[in-house]
Amino acid sequence: MxxxxxxxxxxxxxxxxxxxxxxxxxxxxxxxxxxxxxxxxxxxxxxxxxxxxxxxxxxxxxxxxxxxxxxxxxxxxxxxxLQPADPAHAARADMWTCWAATTLFPAINPLFLGLVRTPRAAQDVAALKPAVAPLAERIGVLDRALAGRDFLCGATFSFGEIAPAIFARRALGLPFGAPAAPNVAAWLGRLADRPGFARWVDVPMGGCLEEWTAHEKALG
Ligand SMILES: N[C@@H](CCC(=O)N[C@@H](CS)C(=O)NCC(=O)O)C(=O)O
The missing domain is CATH 3.40.30.10 (Glutaredoxin)
Structure with missing residues (x-):
């Protein structure tokens, strides 16, 4: 169970x-x-x-x-x-999972909290501006890593795609300060065909707590 x-x-x-x-x-x-x-x-x-x-x-x-x-x-x-059999693929899955937690998450989080979790009337966009360039730089790293590739970590889907994709989707969906990253956007588009991404991640980011409470009830 x-x-x-x-x-x-x-x-x-x-x-x-x-x-x-x-x-x-x-x-x-x-x-x-x-x-x-x-x-x-x-x-x-x-x-x-x-x-x-x-x-x-x-x-x-x-x-x-x-x-x-x-x-x-x-x-x-x-x-x-989900767990690559090839040790090199598995190591890259570990690497990008660590990167998502230690490098991408801290860059997206101030903008996500300030713009998505904060009611519009209380948002201070000017105070968030310094966070835009560091996020763009880190999404740029991801964008270059995805050039010419279907998946970030290997030839097939593995657990290593999950954490970077969740935080990258938040970055590209920001109402302000969203970086332009064509390879990341194309990768997220491919991941959208996967039922786990479509059901749990690719839902309106809209943001306010009321909306999310409604999601919990309506989507289960
Ligand atoms: N490093 C932890 C972080 C866990 C974490 O910060 N969770 C947040 C939500 S993303 C949380 O529990 N916030 C308080 C809450 O939801 O009540 C993990 O990856 O599980």
Whole structure:
């Protein structure tokens, strides 16, 4: 029995939901985090002492940290597919997953929080301007890596596409400061054919909490 704890508006939760769908695994989801609360409940803190989402329960294995969860699913259910059999492909999947967490995420997050999670009337676009160039630089790195390639990490889809794609989609969907990156846009377009991306990631970014609450109810 697999249970995912987390609201679907979280990019880190989306990584796990996308991976589970790639693997065709059934799972139960408990909506926790953000406007839904629950992260401070003692029972939740016992699973994740940070109080953050996602958490995965896989039988008697309980994990936090989205990238570790995705790798666990890939190693245990996706050897040769989500988890590349070729060590070089697997190493590149690790590399781009680390890059997404340590380099891309910090560049997109101020703009995402300031423009998507903040109500329009409270947005301070001028204060966000310094964040635009660093994001463009990092998306430029991704764009050059994708030149002439269908996938970032190897000849086939693997877990290494997941984290970069989630944060790149946020970057290209920003209402202000979205970088121009034709190879990234084409890659996201190809990923949109994958049911896990279409269902969990490629949904309106629109943003306000009311919209996401409606998504949770309407989309499940
Ligand atoms: N490094 C952690 C970060 C987890 C994290 O920051 N989660 C955010 C959502 S993306 C969170 O739980 N925020 C508080 C909340 O939703 O209540 C991971 O990758 O799982």
């Amino acid at each position: 697999i249970t995912v704890w987390g609201r679907r508006s979280s990019g880190n939760v989306q990584k796990v939901l996308w991976a589970l769908t790639e693997l065709g695994l059934g799972f139960e989801r408990k909506v926790v985090g953000g406007q839904f609360g629950g992260g401070d409940d003692p029972a939740y803190r016992a699973m994740n002492p940070n109080g953050l989402v996602p958490v995965l329960q896989d039988g008697d294995v309980t994990l936090f940290e989205s990238d570790a969860i995705v790798r666990h699913l890939a190693r245990t259910r996706g050897m040769g597919t």
